[in-house]
Amino acid sequence: DTEVTQTPKHLVMGMTNKKSLKCEQHMGHRAMYWYKQKAKKPPELMFVYSYEKLSINESVPSRFSPECPNSSLLNLHLHALQPEDSALYLCASSQARDWTEAFFGQGTRLTVV
Amino acid sequence: QKEVEQDPGPLSVPEGAIVSLNCTYSNSAFQYFMWYRQYSRKGPELLMYTYSSGNKEDGRFTAQVDKSSKYISLFIRDSQPSDSATYLCAMSANTDKLIFGTGTRLQVFP
Numbered sequence: 001d002t003e004v005t006q007t008p009k010h011l012v013m014g015m016t017n018k019k020s021l022k023c024e025q026h027m028g029h030r031a032m033y034w035y036k037q038k039a040k041k042p043p044e045l046m047f048v049y050s051y052e053k054l055s056i057n058e059s060v061p062s063r064f065s066p067e068c069p070n071s072s073l074l075n076l077h078l079h080a081l082q083p084e085d086s087a088l089y090l091c092a093s094s095q096a097r098d099w100t101e102a103f104f105g106q107g108t109r110l111t112v113v
Numbered sequence: 114q115k116e117v118e119q120d121p122g123p124l125s126v127p128e129g130a131i132v133s134l135n136c137t138y139s140n141s142a143f144q145y146f147m148w149y150r151q152y153s154r155k156g157p158e159l160l161m162y163t164y165s166s167g168n169k170e171d172g173r174f175t176a177q178v179d180k181s182s183k184y185i186s187l188f189i190r191d192s193q194p195s196d197s198a199t200y201l202c203a204m205s206a207n208t209d210k211l212i213f214g215t216g217t218r219l220q221v222f223p
Contacts, residue, residue, distance in 0.1 A: 004156075006156075033211075040216075041215070042201055042213035042214065042215055042216055043157065043201075043213055045210060045211070048210075056210070088154070088156075090156050090157070092211075101147075101159055101162045102147065102159065102203075102211060103159055104149070104156040104157045104158070104159070105156050106155055106156040107155070107156045109154065
């Protein structure tokens with residue numbers, strides 16, 4: 001099983017809403033990642049969790065708040081987003097902090113209105 | 114200069130052709146090299162993973178890494194219309210960061 005599951009698949013939210021994106025993997029991977037991808041652009045790294053601890057925050061605005069409740073789950077809490085935050089949000093996981101094979105979920109397509 | 118350079122295409126080929134996709138990079142510390150396929154509005158799918166230099170083959174796909182030239186390639190044999198997608202190269206220097214190329218859009222027409 002090389003599956004990373006993300007929910008929801010689509011999300012429309014207003015600028016005053018609070019919502020959460022969820023990511024789950026059962027491959028025993030101890031590194032999990034959030035990426036943001038705009039149309040026709042490569043994925044951009046947002047956060048890295050290694051052994052459930054935040055190890056990298058790529059200067060992401062505080063309206064994005066990651067959480068790693070356990071080794072299988074990763075959340076991204078959203079609050080007071082802007083329309084320019086509309087994008088495909090991708091979760092990925094890999095075996096350890098070293099980049100071995102990294103697997104991506106199908107993403108959550110977020111639209112901020 | 115970007116760390117990873119990739120021709121955005123689009124690359125249009127007839128069904129059955131051999132496709133060559135390439136990336137160049139500047140960071141000699143990169144050791145892990147990956148190719149992802151991404152269909153429109155979907156997440157990237159890992160196709161090939163290579164550590165350090167050499168070749169790796171999986172079915173119709175062959176990945177090559179030439180660290181001396183800082184150049185990686187993905188070859189697709191007997192290309193099919195279902196191979197039409199964006200192909201992203203990605204690489205890492207034994208850290209948490211995976212650096213992506215901009216992606217090459219491939220179209221295989223029947």
